[in-house]
Amino acid sequence: MAASTPDARNEIHVSTDTSAIAPARHFIANEFVDSISGQTFDVVNPVTEQVVTTAARGDVDDVGAAVGAAQQAFESGEWSRAKPSFRRQVLMKAADLIDARYPEILRREALEMGHPIGNPVQGPSRSAWNLRFFAMEQELAGDHAFNRDDNLRTYTMSDPVGVFAVISPWNAPFMLSTWKLAPALAYGNSVVHKPSELSPLSIGVLGEIFQEAGLPAGAYNTVLGFGKEAGAPLVEHHDVVGVTFTGSPGTARDIATRVAPQLKRTSFELGGKSAVLVFADADLSRCVPTVAAGIFSNTGQLCIAGSRILVQRPIYDQFIEAFAAEAAGWVPGDPNDPATRLGPIVNKAQYDKVTGYIDVARSEGRVLHGGGRPAGRDTGYFVEPTIIVDVEPTARVCQEEIFGPVAVVMPFDTAEEALAIANGTDYGLAGYIWSESQRTVHDVAARLHTGMIWANCFFERDLRQPFGGVKQSGMGREGGGHSREFFTETRFVAFPTTPR
Ligand code: NAI
Ligand code: MG
Numbered sequence: 001m002a003a004s005t006p007d008a009r010n011e012i013h014v015s016t017d018t019s020a021i022a023p024a025r026h027f028i029a030n031e032f033v034d035s036i037s038g039q040t041f042d043v044v045n046p047v048t049e050q051v052v053t054t055a056a057r058g059d060v061d062d063v064g065a066a067v068g069a070a071q072q073a074f075e076s077g078e079w080s081r082a083k084p085s086f087r088r089q090v091l092m093k094a095a096d097l098i099d100a101r102y103p104e105i106l107r108r109e110a111l112e113m114g115h116p117i118g119n120p121v122q123g124p125s126r127s128a129w130n131l132r133f134f135a136m137e138q139e140l141a142g143d144h145a146f147n148r149d150d151n152l153r154t155y156t157m158s159d160p161v162g163v164f165a166v167i168s169p170w171n172a173p174f175m176l177s178t179w180k181l182a183p184a185l186a187y188g189n190s191v192v193h194k195p196s197e198l199s200p201l202s203i204g205v206l207g208e209i210f211q212e213a214g215l216p217a218g219a220y221n222t223v224l225g226f227g228k229e230a231g232a233p234l235v236e237h238h239d240v241v242g243v244t245f246t247g248s249p250g251t252a253r254d255i256a257t258r259v260a261p262q263l264k265r266t267s268f269e270l271g272g273k274s275a276v277l278v279f280a281d282a283d284l285s286r287c288v289p290t291v292a293a294g295i296f297s298n299t300g301q302l303c304i305a306g307s308r309i310l311v312q313r314p315i316y317d318q319f320i321e322a323f324a325a326e327a328a329g330w331v332p333g334d335p336n337d338p339a340t341r342l343g344p345i346v347n348k349a350q351y352d353k354v355t356g357y358i359d360v361a362r363s364e365g366r367v368l369h370g371g372g373r374p375a376g377r378d379t380g381y382f383v384e385p386t387i388i389v390d391v392e393p394t395a396r397v398c399q400e401e402i403f404g405p406v407a408v409v410m411p412f413d414t415a416e417e418a419l420a421i422a423n424g425t426d427y428g429l430a431g432y433i434w435s436e437s438q439r440t441v442h443d444v445a446a447r448l449h450t451g452m453i454w455a456n457c458f459f460e461r462d463l464r465q466p467f468g469g470v471k472q473s474g475m476g477r478e479g480g481g482h483s484r485e486f487f488t489e490t491r492f493v494a495f496p497t498t499p500r
Helices: 006-010 060-076 084-100 102-113 124-140 173-186 204-213 227-236 249-262 284-300 313-327 348-364 415-423 438-447 480-487
Strands: 026-028 031-033 040-044 051-056 152-160 163-167 190-194 220-222 240-246 265-269 274-278 306-312 366-369 386-389 406-412 430-434 452-455 488-496
Touching: 026 060, 060 163, 060 190, 060 220, 060 227, 084 102, 084 124, 084 173, 084 204, 102 173, 102 204, 124 173, 124 480, 163 173, 163 227, 173 190, 173 204, 173 240, 173 480, 190 227, 204 220, 227 240, 227 249, 240 249, 240 480, 249 265, 274 284, 274 415, 284 306, 284 313, 284 406, 284 430, 306 313, 306 415, 313 366, 313 386, 313 406, 348 366, 348 386, 348 406, 406 415, 415 438, 430 438, 438 452, 480 488
Parallel strands: 163 190, 163 240, 190 220, 240 265, 274 306, 274 430, 306 406, 386 406, 430 452
Antiparallel strands: 026 031, 026 220, 040 051, 152 488, 366 386
C-alpha cells in the first residue's frame, strides 16, 4: 500500500544533527517573511522531545497581508485567467521538483511529526501525483453544452472563484496539503494555506518549489501559526471565498460557525472510527499484514485508520493470533532510520490522549498486545502497537477516534450483526471488507454507511474518485470532478437561435 521509492531512500543521510534546520517563516507574495509581530513558536521533535527550531507565529495581521497578496494575484489575472496549458506546465514542473526533493521533505516530516522516512503512507510521491493529476484534470475537463432543443443553445462555464483558505493537519502534512492546494490552484484560484502548528517545517519546501516552477507571486501563500490565532481570522476574512479543511470535527464546527454569516462554501474531511469486516472466507495471508498496516501505519494517526476490526467467529482465534504476531513486527523506532515502521506520536498532548484511551481500555476490555511505552525508550512519544479485545461495541474505545496505534478486535456471527456494529458510530469515513466472495463484498459495500469502501486492500486510490465521509466524518467530497465543482463557480448561458 505505502508508496516507496528505494532509490530516493538511499540518498537520505540519517542524521541526528538538527542544527541545519532554519526557522520556518510565512510565504507571502513569493517571499519568506517573519511575522509582523516578530512572534515565533517552538517546533519540537517528538523523538528527542527537544526544540529543533522555531516557526513564525502568524496572527490577523499576517493573514491580512497574505489574503491581500492572494487577492491581488487573483485580480491581476496572471494565474486566474492564464491558459490551462500554462497552469499545467507550472504544476507539472512543481511536481518534478517535489520528486527531486523527496528525501528532504521526508526528513522534515520525520523531524516535525515523526513520520518514518522508510515507510511513508503515500508521502511525497503521492503529493507529486496530486499536482500532476489536477494539472491534467483542469486542462482536459469539458463544460456541458445542451443543444437538443430545436432553438435553444445552452452551455456552462467553470470559472475560478477567488482566494481559498486551505487548513491542513499534521498527520500527513505535505501530502494532505497538496491534495487541496493542487486543485485550488489548478482551477485558477489563489490560496492562503494555514498548515498545522505541529508541522510547519516540510511545507516550506513547497514555497521554494512554486517559486522555482514559475507560479505567479501571490497565487500561493502560507501563514504559519495556531488555529485560533491564524486559522480563525483566515476563514473569517472577507476576501476568502471558501474553506477546505482536514482535521477534527470540533474544529470543523468552529469554522462552519465562523463562516456562516458570510455563506462561504466549505469542504470538511474529518475523523473516523472505521470498521474492518473480516469474513471467514478471507485470505488471511494477505488480510492480516494489510489490516495491521491500516492501523499501525503513521502510528495510527490516519483519518482512514481501520481501528475497529470485526472478525467472523470461525476464524476469530486464528486471526487474533496472527494479528498479534504481525503487530510484534511494528517495532517502535527512530523515524530517521529507514528500517523503522512505527514512529512516535506527534506530540505530548496526542501522546497523553492515546495512552489515556489505553487506560480506558483496561477497564472496558482487555489489552491483548502492547499497551505501554516500548522497553528501552524513555524519551520520545512512543507507544507500542496495541490490540484490545473483550470489549463491547458501545465502549468508548470502540466509539471515539483514538488517533494512535490502537486496534479493537471484536467477533461477529452474521453479516447483519457486523453491519450493525460497523454502522453503529457517529463516524462514517471508511469501511474495509475482507472476503473472497464477490457477492459478500458487493452486498456489504452497499450497506456500509461510509464515504469510502476498500475491499481486500487498503487506501488504493484513483484520484478521479471522491474522498470524503458521511455523518460526523465530513461534508463534501474532493477528487476529480468533485474538486472541480468545489473550486470553481459553474455558470450557465442560454441563447435562443430564433427570436423570442
Ligand atoms: P485540529 O482540528 O485542531 O487541527 C487541524 C487544523 O485546524 C490545524 O491546522 C489547526 O491549526 C487548525 N485549526 C484549529 N482550530 C482552528 C480554528 N478555530 N479555525 C481555523 N483553523 C483551526 O486537530 P488537532 O487538535 O491537531 O488534533 C486533534 C484530533 O483531531 C486528533 O486526535 C484526531 O482525532 C483529529 N484529527 C483528524 C485528522 C484527520 O486526518 N481526519 C487530522 C488531524 C486531527
Ligand atoms: Mg487543536
